[in-house]
Amino acid sequence: MSYKDFTLEKVRKQLGLAIESNQDLFTEVSQPLPLAQEFTNHLNYSVPLALSINTEKARSEMVIAPMLVQLKRLLNDQISLFSGVEFSVDPAQDLVGFCDFIISLSRQQLYISAPALIIFEAKNENIKGSLGQCLAAMVAARIFNEREGQPLPQIYGAVTTGNQWKFLRLSDQTA
Structure with missing residues (x-):
């Protein structure tokens, strides 16, 4: 089994997470970052x-x-x-496989180093x-962060189609 085989029910049962929905994760954001006109x-x-191409690859790229x-x-x-990298952390818990995108709070770009902050999955x-x-x-x-001696109180993630984002x-055992 790998990440892609996990459902919400498997996450709840196998990893012991409590799932809460409809939480506002951005209440502390006071002002959005300005985007360059070129990027817009x-x-x-x-x-x-x-x-219009309507493939995961097109949306991702x-x-x-x-x-x-x-x-x-x-x-x-x-x-x-990091994009499309293997992130096999704990085979005993089936926490193995590839992630579409990972962001780490590190400047070095050669390998994933702790702390890993955000996981993005393109769907x-x-x-x-x-x-x-x-x-x-x-x-x-x-x-991964705990093993590397850099635990974080919260990990963030997103699942996106490119135009819709969740x-x-x-935090602890609550998602």
């Missing part, structure tokens, strides 16, 4: 194109990856960004069906 122009062109690169730029390269049309996969990878990120937060 890119999205205005690329989003409709990716949605044309919308999600550019957004995450822009985030890295806005944060002055204080984070590292074609099934956000709800992919939440378990993302949550399992978030549990793996928490274990953001997740893992």
Whole structure:
């Protein structure tokens, strides 16, 4: 089994997570970061194109990856960004497999280093069906950070189609 085999029910039973929905994860955001006009122009062109192609690959390459690169730029390269990398953390708990995107609070870009902050999963049309996969990878990120001596109180994740986003937060045993 791997991350992609996890459902919400498997996450709840196998990993012991309590699942809460309809939480506002952005109450503390006071002001959005300004986007460069060049980037806004890119999205205005690329989003409709990716949605008309209607594949996970198109959405990932044309919308999600550019957004995450822009985030890295806005944060002055204080984070590292990984795409399509293996993140096998705990085979005994089936926390193995590949993640579409991982953000780490590290400047180095050679390998994933702790602390891993955010897991992104790019999905074609099934956000709800992919939440378990993302949550399992978030549990793996928490274990990874703890093993590396850099635990975090919260891990974040997102499942996205490129135009719809579902953001997740893992705190203790509650998602």
